[in-house]
Amino acid sequence: xxxxxxxxxxxxxxTNQTLDFFCDFKxxxxxxxxxxxxxCMLNSLIGSTNLRQSVETIWQRDKTAFKxxxxxxxxxxxxxxxxxSSDGDCVFLDRYFDSIDGVMEYLEExxxxxxxxxxxxxxxxDYVFGIETGLDTNARKNRSGDIMGNLVAxxxxxxxxxxxxxxxxxxxxxxTTVLGEDKKRFDFVIKTSEKVYLIEVNFYSTGGSKLNxxxxxxxxxxxxxxxxxxxxxxxxxxxxxxxSAKNKLQEAYSIIPNIYNLTDITNFINLINx
Numbered sequence: 001x002x003x004x005x006x007x008x009x010x011x012x013x014x015t016n017q018t019l020d021f022f023c024d025f026k027x028x029x030x031x032x033x034x035x036x037x038x039x040c041m042l043n044s045l046i047g048s049t050n051l052r053q054s055v056e057t058i059w060q061r062d063k064t065a066f067k068x069x070x071x072x073x074x075x076x077x078x079x080x081x082x083x084x085s086s087d088g089d090c091v092f093l094d095r096y097f098d099s100i101d102g103v104m105e106y107l108e109e110x111x112x113x114x115x116x117x118x119x120x121x122x123x124x125x126d127y128v129f130g131i132e133t134g135l136d137t138n139a140r141k142n143r144s145g146d147i148m149g150n151l152v153a154x155x156x157x158x159x160x161x162x163x164x165x166x167x168x169x170x171x172x173x174x175x176t177t178v179l180g181e182d183k184k185r186f187d188f189v190i191k192t193s194e195k196v197y198l199i200e201v202n203f204y205s206t207g208g209s210k211l212n213x214x215x216x217x218x219x220x221x222x223x224x225x226x227x228x229x230x231x232x233x234x235x236x237x238x239x240x241x242x243x244s245a246k247n248k249l250q251e252a253y254s255i256i257p258n259i260y261n262l263t264d265i266t267n268f269i270n271l272i273n274x
Contacts, residue, residue, distance in 0.1 A: 005253050011263040012240050016147050016203045028132040032125060038065040039124040045107075047119045055103050066097040072124070073110050074131050148203035149187055151262065152236055156190070159269050164189045172196075175231060178224040192272055197258075198225055199234040207244025215245060215252040222256040234258040236265060 032039075041058050042065055048054040058065055070093050075081055081093040086109060096106035107113040114120075121127045149165070156163050169175045169184040175198070188199035200218060204211055222233040235252075238261040242249050253259055260268045 003253070003259075005250055008253065008259070008261060008264070009243070009246065009249075011261050012242055013238050013262060014240050015205050016151060016238065016262075017205075018147070021147060023133055023136050025133075028129065028136055031132050032129050035068045035071070035128070036125055038062075038068045039128055041065040042069070043124050045116045046121060046124070048117055051107065051113055051117055052100070052104055055100055055107075059100050059103070066103050067094065069097060069103070069106065069112075070094070071128055071131060072112055074134060076135060148238070149201050152188065152199075152201050152265070155265055155269070156188070159273075161190060161269070161272060167198075169198075172231070174228050175225060178228055179221060184221070190272060195230055195232050197232050197234050197272070199236060201236045202239075203237065204239035204241030206241045208241070211241060211245035212248045215248040219252045219255045226257070232258060234260070234268065236260045236262075236268070238262045 041062060044058065045051065045054050055066075070076070070081065075093065082090050083093055085091050086105070096102040104113075107116070153163070153165070165188055167186050167189040169179055169186065175184075186198045187201040188197075190197040190199065202214065218233070218235050222235070225231050225233040233256065235256055235258065237259070258268065258271075
């Protein structure tokens with residue numbers, strides 16, 4: 001089918017998000033289970049009438065239980081988070097978990113002491129499950145790319161096309177030569193009797209400066225790859241985010257022979273099967 005940029009733009013999808021996109025509950029469950037024992041020990045702080053005594057009891061049994069308390073304020077830092085202490089000093093967050101006095105200062109200054117003693121939280125395991133669910137939203141950006149990759153992989157599989165995923169350019173010396181020192185990782189590689197197709201896949205539901213950078217980058221590397229006999233660069237992209245970068249995408253569309261979206265990807269399938 002003859003290339004038609006306006007038709008390509010009209011086919012762009014608003015989203016690639018399915019219901020399982022929003023939360024990875026398996027990962028959340030595993031994260032909670034990893035610290036469940038510590039959380040169960042810290043549960044004894046809930047409703048305490050003598051918080052320091054309760055902290056001392058846990059400390060004597062297993063002081064490492066307090067190491068996970070940064071998560072109770074929705075911070076996953078591994079101790080690397082720097083905060084301003086009551087003395088005005090910059091300190092690592094995990095410094096508070098090195099002593100009973102530090103734990104008490106942490107509980108009081110964060111407001112957790114009141115929350116725990118007044119029983120605002122009933123169970124820290126359930127509480128942290130909720131926090132992990134909230135923190136998991138930060139991973140949605142990566143999941144969007146994963147979903148697009150999986151959609152494309154399913155299309156290839158459904159059409160009986162053999163492919164490899166996440167392959168580095170260093171596998172082919174001739175490609176390494178034309179691309180220079182930068183090591184490029186391609187999302188998919190498909191090898192036919194005629195050519196090796198090096199494929200990039202992405203989806204953008206919102207705009208931003210990154211889209212211009214991506215289009216510019218692919219416009220640069222595509223002619224280099226296509227100049228090597230037996231190799232072809234392919235870009236499969238989608239998402240209405242491209243409407244904000246239409247001019248740059250149109251420029252790339254005129255430079256790169258093989259650009260497809262999720263609607264016209266069948267044209268690429270037909271090309272492979274010729």
